[in-house]
């Protein structure tokens with residue numbers, strides 16, 4: 001009896017997904033992949049979300065032990081969730097709850113609907129969170145995931161202006177991480193040519209760019225900076241390499257003006273970004289459009305609301321906030337077989353708007369994009385700041401190198417101090433250190449020590465940058 005219910009709810013969920021997978025193979029218009037989804041009214045968005053929610057909740061209840069137990073604990077049943085207004089009844093799920101679930105039910109945890117039998121029958125690829133903040137959370141993706149992921153990401157890339165005739169160079173080690181693979185499957189749906197850039201060092205990649213002339217780069221923001229410097233050291237100007245667009249993910253970049261400008265100027269290319277996290281993949285959560293940034297307007301990131309429900313919540317009470325109120329991002333993923341989460345705390349600070357974008361799309365946008373997860377928040381003597389604020393400050397000083405490090409220590413008197421280590425050709429002059437300290441004080445309202453080293457003395461970042469060294473005892 002139970003097996004049939006699990007299968008029944010799964011079938012109904014899949015049928016609902018299929019119903020709304022409009023324009024599955026190619027864009028319906030030159031600018032917008034699926035205008036009936038991306039430019040529909042707010043009421044229509046809510047109706048689609050409601051219908052998918054009514055399908056995904058029973059599917060989760062019947063197929064995920066973690067969710068079944070949570071429903072039982074809360075004294076709730078799937079019939080409590082009839083529309084998106086009901087979502088507030090469901091307490092936000094956070095990473096620690098998921099990690100405890102994996103620890104209790106190794107190695108897969110019970111928050112997924114993919115069991116051994118389904119993995120054997122429909123398995124496609126394993127992805128995993130990096131595990132930098134605890135036990136890695138693995139996800140077993142199915143071919144259903146692959147199909148929906150490729151379609152959703154292709155819609156995002158179409159919005160970014162990727163068009164037939166272009167060649168993308170995906171600079172990734174092709175490990176079990178969602179960003180590069182998500183780009184890879186979408187490039188296939190877009191019918192674009194691709195150069196897989198695994199197993200190469202930066203010099204080899206620079207030579208690939210010079211010789212084979214890709215027009216799109218896919219990498220982390222740190223790597224885009226690093227590779228540009230490597231090319232310069234080889235005697236080439238990256239601005240003349242013919243790159244039109246750089247698609248980044250994994251670290252915030254669009255929302256940090258100084259970083260975005262630096263990458264765009266080095267490469268003479270447009271920067272665009274995918275926003276998301278492993279837990280609510282597959283699918284990019286957010287993407288940049290061609291209307292952005294409009295003159296005088298803040299940069300913004302589009303969200304894809306027909307496949308995910310995005311909210312912001314108060315960091316303390318975790319109650320839902322209204323558009324325009326700044327809070328932490330929470331995602332309900334409606335289209336995922338490996339990870340169909342209800343109200344998962346992604347945890348980036350963001351401010352949403354429901355105002356229509358100049359590109360014509362009506363889905364929510366994060367104004368000012370995203371600046372990093374709340375777990376990255378630095379607390380120094382009660383003053384809270386993000387590493388990106390320090391990054392803004394350091395990069396505001398002309399001539400400063402791309403690499404920098406934030407070192408936090410506790411001195412003998414028990415006082416927490418922050419030292420910023422950076423690079424500059426004029427490292428002997430005291431004025432550089434003063435300028436960096438002034439910029440940090442202006443942005444973060446703290447006094448910091450600054451050490452200026454000669455260029456190329458800090459370790460080079462190739463992938464996800466680790467720029468904060470917190471040496472305080474936990």
Ligand SMILES: [Zn+2]
Nearest residue numbers: 289291357359
């Ligand atoms: Zn737009």
